[in-house]
Amino acid sequence: MGGGDSRATRRYARALFQAAINGQQLDAVAENLDAITQATRTSPQLMNVLRHPRITRERKRDLLHHIFEGRVQPVVENFLFLLIEKDRSGVIPNVAEQFRELLDEYRREMDAEAISAVPLTDSQTQALRAQLETTTGYKIRLETRVDDSMLGGLVVRVGDKLYDGSLATQLQRMEEQLRQVKVS
Amino acid sequence: MAELLTNFGIEPKFFLTMALGFVLLFLILKKFAFGPIFNMLQARQDKIRHDLDDAEARRNEMVRLQKEYEQRLAQIEDEARNKIQSAVKEAQAAREELLHKAHDEAQTIVARGQAEIAREREIAMAQMRNQIAQLSTMAAGRIIKKTLDPNAHMSLVDDVIADIGSQNGHSAVRGGAGMSGGLGTAGSSVSGGTV
Numbered sequence: 001m002g003g004g005d006s007r008a009t010r011r012y013a014r015a016l017f018q019a020a021i022n023g024q025q026l027d028a029v030a031e032n033l034d035a036i037t038q039a040t041r042t043s044p045q046l047m048n049v050l051r052h053p054r055i056t057r058e059r060k061r062d063l064l065h066h067i068f069e070g071r072v073q074p075v076v077e078n079f080l081f082l083l084i085e086k087d088r089s090g091v092i093p094n095v096a097e098q099f100r101e102l103l104d105e106y107r108r109e110m111d112a113e114a115i116s117a118v119p120l121t122d123s124q125t126q127a128l129r130a131q132l133e134t135t136t137g138y139k140i141r142l143e144t145r146v147d148d149s150m151l152g153g154l155v156v157r158v159g160d161k162l163y164d165g166s167l168a169t170q171l172q173r174m175e176e177q178l179r180q181v182k183v184s
Numbered sequence: 185m186a187e188l189l190t191n192f193g194i195e196p197k198f199f200l201t202m203a204l205g206f207v208l209l210f211l212i213l214k215k216f217a218f219g220p221i222f223n224m225l226q227a228r229q230d231k232i233r234h235d236l237d238d239a240e241a242r243r244n245e246m247v248r249l250q251k252e253y254e255q256r257l258a259q260i261e262d263e264a265r266n267k268i269q270s271a272v273k274e275a276q277a278a279r280e281e282l283l284h285k286a287h288d289e290a291q292t293i294v295a296r297g298q299a300e301i302a303r304e305r306e307i308a309m310a311q312m313r314n315q316i317a318q319l320s321t322m323a324a325g326r327i328i329k330k331t332l333d334p335n336a337h338m339s340l341v342d343d344v345i346a347d348i349g350s351q352n353g354h355s356a357v358r359g360g361a362g363m364s365g366g367l368g369t370a371g372s373s374v375s376g377g378t379v
Contacts, residue, residue, distance in 0.1 A: 116337075117337065120341060124338070124341055124342065124345065127342075127345050128345045128348070131346075131348050131349045132348065134349060135349060148329075151325055151328050151332075152337055152340045153340045154345070156344075156348060163348050165340075165343070167340070168325070171324055172321070174317075174321055174324070175318065175320070175321040178313065178320060179310075179313055
């Protein structure tokens with residue numbers, strides 16, 4: 001995807017987001033977009049048809065209408081038609097992603113993932129969420145995962161930040177330091 | 185006079201005739217023969233003298249040439265001697281250079297060998313260090329796995345959670361078990377607008 005496409009994606013996503021706010025349909029639109037993205041992932045032929053230059057816009061519109069009629073919000077369907085009209089149907093999956101990001105920003109929410117060697121207790125999960133919410137200023141959707149290769153401690157990924165307090169990483173650093181030791 | 189001649193058995197008339205004939209012959213000869221004969225003799229004498237001079241000149245020339253040849257020979261001998269000497273000097277210089285070069289090459293080979301040995305040693309040491317490091321951390325990992333009880337796990341996680349708040353994602357996180365932990369940022373730092 002080129003820079004022009006990513007700029008266009010942002011523009012379309014913002015336009016749709018604004019429309020969804022005005023219609024108070026943010027969640028519904030977000031779910032619709034996710035469903036559409038899912039559909040394009042599970043049947044790549046759909047994207048191929050939408051991107052195909054020899055297939056007329058009319059047929060593409062009919063196809064989308066046939067698939068999504070009654071299943072998505074009218075604002076979403078209109079948005080899809082707009083993309084067809086502008087020959088931008090290829091950006092649909094990215095628009096969905098951007099829309100999620102805009103929605104998160106709008107609601108000040110953020111995904112976080114915590115990986116530990118043993119399952120976190122409920123109180124630890126709550127404490128971690130509270131800590132991350134204080135640190136970031138965002139509401140945190142926390143997913144926890146157990147990976148015993150961590151040995152102990154905790155790795156937390158929030159946004160594009162990584163907190164690595166795992167024993168595995170500390171051991172790895174120790175190993176690196178041992179490798180650097182000069183022996184005469 | 186006549187008597188005297190008669191005494192000697194000579195007829196004065198005959199004598200007179202003879203004398204007259206002689207004088208006549210002498211005059212004729214003087215008139216016609218003496219000049220050319222003298223001239224011839226003179227020419228002959230001149231030629232002989234000239235030949236003698238010539239011979240003398242040639243002898244001198246030969247002597248000169250001989251001297252010249254001798255000089256030339258001496259010069260050639262000198263030149264030959266010089267050439268031989270310079271050839272000997274060149275040969276000696278070449279020998280010195282060869283020896284020098286051989287010595288240098290030997291030094292280079294020795295130095296290269298030493299460097300190679302040092303490198304091999306360094307590689308071996310590095311491999312050994314790596315193996316030791318790997319084995320140590322593997323052993324440490326196993327020990328940690330065996331010895332960490334649920335309480336220790338809890339405490340480790342609690343420490344990390346507490347440290348996330350205290351260092352705000354940029355400085356090091358202190359882990360448990362007396363080891364220093366670390367914290368890195370993946371990619372760029374968070375900026376509010378992009379989330």
